[in-house]
Amino acid sequence: MLRWACRLSGLVIAAMLAALILVLANSALPAIRKFGAGFITSSEWRVNEIERPLRGPDGKVVMGEDGVVMEILPPAFGALPVIYGTAATSLIALVVAVPLSLGAALFLVRVAPRLRIAGPVSFLVEFLAAIPSLAFGVWGLFVLAPMFQNSVAPLLRRILEPVPGLHWLFFEKITVAGRIIERPIPLNGRDLLTGSLILAVMILPIITSVSRDVLRSVPRIQIEGTLALGATWWQSCVAMLRYARSGLLGAVLLGLARAAGETMAVTMVIGNNNQISASPFAPAQTMASLLANEFGEATDGMHRAALLYVALILLVMSLAFNVVARKLVVGRPSHAVH
């Protein structure tokens, strides 16, 4: 009896994964059929039909017999801008968070126990991992974004703008009436960079705690061996990092998976604009924030199917990150992840 109840509950977990993949794939089917693999390389995202004057190759409006010739742009859906947004924010977040986390993990394993502060610091890091992402979003929206808008971004602009070759950081080219003009990017603090930094703050605890556990499992004899050979503190740390590299890669991948799937905080500070801009000061959009913004209002069938296609890509991507990460971090107690 009990065995069957337990087995059934276990199978529910397998069914949950199956349901995720099958239901999303099935609902996204119209979009998959229509756009195929080209979905991930197209950057058009037009929910509604647009009618606009047709322009010739010279940029001039084409005149017909009865006035201006109009062209009708049908709705189009492509995921490239949000894939770019997700990749860019996650990568910037990793670049900021990984060195800090690894440094802190080394400190927690090699230094803190001697100072008797390993317990309190670890507790802090883990407690902060339990803060809901909405809290980071509220903080980002009301503290980080205004700070960027009022002080950080203007300061960076003053320093970097005169530097030759960095012009693109603060100007964007847009098409107005068939001509390409250049205008300064409004620095309102809600942009790709702010989104990335919020993500960096949010993935600090998970990368720190997982890599701390990984480093802790490095055999003592490895460290003592290097020290006996005359290595300095840092050289023995390098040996330690090298010994634990696959587990550390797993920790980084777990952080990456969290960053890529993070929704609320990013949605609140990234500016929500489906565009690819070279400048990190321009508003952007990630897969998760696109879903949070548009899914509730997607009444049109193809729009919804396209969003579900995005959700499916996001799911498959984060499943892949998680599978690889967990294969790398073997034998690590699971509570560190939760």
Place this chain on the structure above:
Amino acid sequence: MSLSFKESRRRTASAFMYALCAASTLAIVTVLLMVAGYLAWIGASSLSWNLLTTVPTGDVANPGGMRHAIDGTIVLVLLAAMLGVPLGVLAGIYLSEYPEEARLTGPLRFIADVLTGVPSIVVGILGYELLVVPVSRLTENSISFSGFAGAGALAFIMIPIVARTTEEMLRLVPRSYREGSLALGATRSQTIFRVVLPGAFGGITTGIVLAMGRIAGETAPLLFTALGSRLLTHDPRQPFPSLTLQIYTYATGPYPEQRRLAWAGMLVLLALLFVLNLAVRIVAARQARGRLH
């Protein structure tokens, strides 16, 4: 000479990196304390008794309180736990107590781990497709957002977490307990119910309460399932309010008074989570002590 130069350079490098490691620890702790501290500070200044007892007025200059949202979150979490706790605990027992079925439990454990990493917005969309769309078709309503759908999405997040913590806690019960019980003639189920589960009760409860805290802070899974509501309702067949949804709506809205409410609501949520965590730790510690004596 050159050797000693190398030597001193290597020592300086080491000291430098040591300082960097200490600095990064300090940086992490500072940033995270800043976030928590700022939320508490601003939140506390907008906190009032009305927040806990009154419902939205509809007037943006004097928006009322968040009683409906607090009730909503409590109801949603309890509903999710009613589904998630039994399934999660049973699955956890399966993963831990039936080693002879390792061919099934091995992959299941891995799937449970991977499921904890699924983005919560994707879970929300699954909830919409599975619990909102079919019900709308059935009842011929326009769109049947409901508290039940929200609780279902939260349970989805809860089940793998509860299953894995239950398993970990059961594994801490010494093997000899099980063997003793079986040697006295108890069946497998009797052993699990009378010996193993009571032995791990404190740990499992802690895990469940922490999982409840985790889902109480979730927003994304509720966006397209519970939807949120400005009314005080306890009927889960209706669109349902939650603290997180209300905070999100207020925080991203244009009205300063509502933004203040968002801060205060966030503080209430964090306080709720903190008290939950603290209570669980105290109770678990007391139980562990009681069993030793």
